Amino acid sequence: MCQGGIETVNRATASMLGREQETIEVPSVAKNVAVLITAATSGIGAACARSLAQKGFLVFAGVHDWSKAAALQDQAIGRLVPLRLDVTDLELIQAAAEQIAGILKAENRQLRGIVNTATHEHHGPLEILPFSIIRGEIEVDYLG
Numbered sequence: 001m002c003q004g005g006i007e008t009v010n011r012a013t014a015s016m017l018g019r020e021q022e023t024i025e026v027p028s029v030a031k032n033v034a035v036l037i038t039a040a041t042s043g044i045g046a047a048c049a050r051s052l053a054q055k056g057f058l059v060f061a062g063v064h065d066w067s068k069a070a071a072l073q074d075q076a077i078g079r080l081v082p083l084r085l086d087v088t089d090l091e092l093i094q095a096a097a098e099q100i101a102g103i104l105k106a107e108n109r110q111l112r113g114i115v116n117t118a119t120h121e122h123h124g125p126l127e128i129l130p131f132s133i134i135r136g137e138i139e140v141d142y143l144g
Contacts, residue, residue: 030052030055030056030057031056032108032109032110033057033058033109033110033112033113034057034058034059034060034100034103034104034109034110034111034112035052035057035058035059035060035111035112035113035114035115036059036060036062036083036100036111036113036114036115037049037052037059037060037061037062037114037115037117038062038085038087038114038115038116038117038118039062039064039085039087039117039118039119040059040061040062040063040072040082040117041061041063041064041065041068041069041071041072042068043117044117045061045062045115045117045118046072046075048115048117049061049072049076049080050075050076050077050080052078053076053077053078053079053080054076054077054078055078056078057078057079058079058081058103058107058109059076059078059079059080059081060081060083060096060100060103060111061073061080061081061082061083062083062085062087062096062118063082063083063084063085064084064085064086064118066082066084069082069084070082081099081103083096083099083100084096085118087116087118087139087140088136088139088140118140118141119140119141120133120136120137120140120141122136122137
């Protein structure tokens, strides 16, 4: 429920902290806006997802390892929708796009940003890495 820029959020996280409700300031710009984060289960992607959800944005959180989706959602205060997503899998990309479009239409929101945090990390001198690994890194890290 939104009133005067304040949104009251009932979340598992709030109840785990011994509170029934968590009240957060929602900037007016965030009220009808959604953001997609391509890899949101760890690192900067997870931090961005939690922060934007807490600020009132609807966050679509890309999850490669689906077993981590529930934990990500439980840690968020605000609206966070986990999506099974691998930026190199066209079928998963299309399924995520359809799910996002349906939610945006139902809630009269707009997708205003995509934060591409998906990455593959392979360490070693470039000269000895197999070309398939180099190509995979380029596809995920730069083209994703």
